[in-house]
Amino acid sequence: MSGTHPIPLVIATRESRLALWQARHVQALLQARGHGVQLLGMTTRGDQILDRSLAKVGGKGLFIKELEAALVQGRAQIAVHSLKDLPMDLPAGLSLACVLEREDPRDALVSARYAGLDALPRGARVGTSSLRRQVLLQALRPDLRIEVLRGNLDTRLRKLDEGRYDAIVLAAAGLKRLGLEARICALFEPAAMLPAAGQGALGIEVRSDRADLIAALAPLAHQPTWLTVAAERAVSRAMGGSCSTPLAAHGVLTGAVLRLDAVWGEPDGRAPLVRAQSSAPVATLAQAEALGSAVARRLHAGGARGNGPAPDGAPTPCPPG
The missing domain is CATH 3.40.190.10 (Periplasmic binding protein-like II)
Known part of the structure; x- marks a missing residue:
């Protein structure tokens, strides 16, 4: 909360049953802390194009562009996302303010x-x-x-x-x-089919200039989940993760030690899978991201090419259309 007055909030959400469940879940958590919260239901381009694969029409980012526009324009203050659907790099002026406790990632x-x-x-x-x-x-x-x-x-x-x-x-x-x-x-089980980075976790996106809102959302954060998915998403970022990259990354935090596994494959499935794994003590997001970058380097060393120019380079987005 900010001062003695709770911040009134509007949550931008897709209108699918699952997206609405996620938005209402966050709504209930915020209402329990005294905030007035409304939902702004939206239909995204990703919801409208159903006859082609995501890789051919622009990727999972198609599901969130309209929600992000609502944040930028001030029609909504927060957007709730499945983290596996949230691109690795957010538009300028928007930030991931909170990661909630993870559901089953399998x-x-x-x-x-x-x-x-x-x-x-x-x-x-x-x-x-x-x-x-x-x-x-x-x-x-x-x-x-x-x-x-x-x-x-x-x-x-x-x-x-x-x-x-x-x-x-x-x-x-x-x-x-x-x-x-x-x-x-x-x-x-992850040993057979490694989950996508961030799968099962919810993230809350806000405008970066809303320090009051970021502070109000802080009590909802689940730090073990945030550390784990930060490492997973760092693998994807370093590999140029996108809709056309068959890449999996999954972490397990035991005490202070995070074990991170990743798998990369060729889109045509003809080449053998490349696997990499590493463990390290992790207490901060920077340490988690460093572990993810290290695992990405191991994938590259094993022959994975990804979509990016280098393990620490910027990802290459999906082509439009």
């Missing part, structure tokens, strides 16, 4: 007929919108037919139920948050 297999990946018949159709999941699935089961699956979570489940796919892969966090855990047939 991927989940959902199927109406099959109990797990091993139960899928040869040539089974598996739907996903993620190049990371595509490459890791191909490494586990080269015989599967990996097909593009777009739409919000409910749309993806409906397409599965209509019989268009034998199984689909979704983030476990979204299913659990919406009370759909019973739809999960099997969870992929």
Whole structure:
């Protein structure tokens, strides 16, 4: 809070059921601290384009540009994002003010007929919108037919139920948050399918000049999660992580020591996966990001090319259109 008067807030959010759950979750946390909070529902370009893969239409940033415009224009004060969907580098004038405690970061297999990946018949159709999941699935089961699956979570489940796919892969966090855990047939342990950087964590984006708001959000932050995802996102930043990069990064903080694993693959899935791992004591965001950069250098040393010119270079964005 700022002084004796709580800050009135508007949260910019996509209008999918999961995005609204996330926004309402933050709304409830802030209301419990005395803030008046309203939601500003918005439809993004990413929600409108459903017939092409994210890699071909501009990447996951398509889901947040309208929300960020609302922040810049003052129509909203905060935006709530799934961190795996938030680009590594934010526009000038915007900052990540808070990271909340993480939900289950794993991927989940959902199927109406099959109990797990091993139960899928040869040539089974598996739907996903993620190049990371595509490459890791191909490494586990080269015989599967990996097909593009777009739409919000409910749309993806409906397409599965209509019989268009034998199984689909979704983030476990979204299913659990919406009370759909019973739809999960099997969870992929990180050793088999390493999660995306930031998967399962929520981040709050604000204007950088709102020091009062950043201070008001500080009590919502979960520092162990923030340290972990900062390391994961540093790997992605150093590798030029984007919609066209099959890159996974996942950290586990035990006490003061963070173990960080990363996997990189070729988009066509033909080259062997490159894996890297390192551990270090981590107490600050700078230390977490340094660990992420070190793991990215190990990926480069192992043959990973990424989309960036160098492990410490700026990422190369997805081409427009």
